[in-house]
Amino acid sequence: MKQLLVAFLLFPLMIWSQSSFDAAEKLFKEEKFDQARPIFENFLKSNPSNLKTIEYLGDIAGRNKSWDTAINYYKKLKQLKPSEANYYFKYGGVLGMKARQVSKFKALGMIDEVKESFEKALVFNPKHIEARWALIELYIQLPGIVGGSESKAIKYSNELMRLSPVDGYLSRGHIDEYFKRYKVAEQQYRKAITVGGSKVCYQMLANLYKNKMGDPEKSKSVLEEYKNKKG
Template sequence: MKYIVIFLFPYLLLAQSSFEKAQMLFDNQKYEQAQSVYEALLKTNPNNLKIIERLGDIAGGQKDWDKALMYYSKLRDLKASVANYHYKYGGALGMKALGVNKFKALGMISDIKKSFEKAIELDEKHIEARWALVELYLRLPSFVGGSEAKALKYSNELLMISPVDGYLSRGRVEEYFERYKTAEVYYKKAISEGGSKIAYQKLANLYKNKMENPEKAKLILEEYENKKSVN
């Protein structure tokens, strides 16, 4: 056994080096180069979860939803207990649905919902899956299940897990239904809660694009920049 380990050691080091190279390329957003390295690694590591996930992420970034779905489906088959695999599958399926005819898209809705719901079942604090369901129920026509009440249900769950996400998602619901003054209140709450860049941007975009007040938008972005420079 000792001699087998010694014999394999250089190959193990080479695989590790290649994986680190692929990860570095991925982190630097050099996705095509990373893809080539990951695909080579996959040939000798066909069930490596991280390699498969990264290839799915790259395919998604390239908007190749069929390829992304293939990789994410394989992840679910290999390890169905990981919430994020179900979330990513549902996300890729949702994006594919946007590019097909309406009749075909309707047939995908059930699987999209189930994927996000499964992610929440496996991880009761999964923020991204709840955000996805908020958006899904806002965008769906009522005759296929679209519902403000259901969107608010997941927004309220987000509030319990992450107040910032809760306020932002509620602002999103209010903005979607053109209740701009109420949306403003929730975006301001998100700013007070966490002061994140995205909260300031949401409020600025609301002022500029929906409330026709570019001056207020400019002031809120300046407020963020001033706060950032102080910190």
């Protein structure tokens, strides 16, 4: 009887707690992050191991470029559920963003952990698209002396090609664009448009024309092509 009474008294609190989470989640999805954050933080006090709440708070911190805060949230997620690929991917991402803001010497000490985080994401989810994109970006931007490698970037691009042809062509075009092989990049983006035809495909080709090949008219034409296709 006593246990039943306790459960009866706690039930309204449980309902209120869940409704507060739902309210915060709704605000998050509406991109009202500053309003969602304090509600999530309050919810976390009584639900300290709620994975989704911690992830939302990490995402909000990342959007606000509060890298240390985001790192701590994602690190906690890895501890609570060490087999979830996305937690390693997000942890590696915010760690990489922090590395861009610290001294070059300190950044060098962080690179291995960034890379290992993305690679760990692939261990737990061999089909993880975003982790491969992150590794491609890492390998093309790093100087060769500290582990940069176009051949490794191409390796992950080839893996993307097998998993998602449109990502394969886009990633290869991105690599070619980075190394100023603009004509080759143009061909790869065109292939991506043929295979996928998404706004991203057209936008990457348009950006190439406008920002790298000095042809704003072609850029405009590509965007018109997408607009007409949608219409």
